[in-house]
Amino acid sequence: MTDQPNLIEMRGVSKHFGDFQALKDVSLDVKLGERVVICGPSGSGKSTLIRCINRLEAHEAGEIVVDGVTLTQSQDSPDKIRGTVGMVFQQFNLFPHLTVLENLTLGPRRVLGLSEDEAKARAMLHLERVQIPDQADKLPRQLSGGQQQRVAIARSLCMEPRIMLFDEPTSALDPEMIAEVLDVMTELATSGMTMIVVTHEMGFARRVADKMVFMDKGEIVEVGTAEDVFTAPKSDRFAAFIKQILNH
């Protein structure tokens, strides 16, 4: 892993929402093929951090380089990282008026310029990967939460991104549906996809994370391998957080 190039480099990144400082001087490198899990209490800046990477938020200070492209601080340059970064949201954010298949083919057709047949073939490939090819013609509302989130993952994959961002992908799911989504994400991790996952699923983190990042109050408090940080957390804040998560 160490000899891989950096796919994402963040240097001294800061971000405010009004008076609230969401990110304080955050630096983080993510290498090609690396699986990073970010955890921390709510309001710690985890979501803001990954939303800066795909330009859903503009950072104010510092530098973010994604796949060799330096993101400017204004929000008007998302085209340059077009197709590089995929994102899965807590609330799925599927397009409710489109069928599963249409949700998956919209981006490839309109952005990548694929023909309808090519886009459909690609969509079916990814639906099989997330194990719901039989739901292709249904509308999102006809699916369970777990199925909807898997469609959302497939929708991102159809754009063939180099990096996948997950913003608390299982937090809105009923407990019995969490496993099916985590299984898909684990499979994706095994296939070599570069992933940044914001989650409190510590079992998943232990299984797949190359790097664990703990954030609190807009700062990165601790970074280490999953094994290191779980067995011997260096900071008191992380130790307390892990204790809370595992005992709840």
Add this chain to the structure above:
Amino acid sequence: MKRVIVLLPLLLILSGCSGNWGWYVVDPTTTNGANNLHFMATGAYNTILMSLTAIIISVIAGLLVALPGLSEKKAWRAFNRTYVEIVRAVPILVLILWVYYGLPQLSGITLNVFWAGVFALALSDSAFQAEIFRAGIQSISKGQYEAAQSISLNYRDTMRYVILPQAIRRILPALGNQLVYMLKMSSLVSVIGMQELTRKANELVVSEYRPLEIYTILVLEYLVLILIVSSGVRWLERRMNSSEA
């Protein structure tokens, strides 16, 4: 159905005092009555054509005015507010007169009665359409924009494939109301000589001296048109909802 129940007693009252009525002017069994009815009905063509043309233009104009209203740039929003506030403040009748009699002097462009009417109706309605579209688009959650952005859709495609299809479903009842409103307001274009339902009725009253009967028929004509429109809108809503269910 509810409207039919309300109408029935009304018709009974009307038929009960037939002594005061001169229904002969619109009695379809007589030649004169049939001719009169036919004369009145021919206005429907212009009423419908004018309303439909105006609603199509006002929907497009409304959307074009609504979009800058959603912009993050202050100047665009100011354009939207100014347009809406000014256009909404002018009474439709005044606008019709101004476009037909005033505009030619101002610009040298002379519109015929039909296009002057359509232009005034569409202009007036576009301010309301803009507000309807703005509210409809604003009701779509931020997550939809973010999802569109995460698959790199540009602004145009985001609007066309993601936001507007959802917004239009939500504002369909309001758009239906605007069409009903437009059908009624088109009667005002009679003042500049447009040969539509109201104008025809007015002309007939002048020659037949039976305003009560003729205007009653006129009321029924609008009622029928509007019942057809509102049931059409309801059908469309049901169809859209069932395709989503």
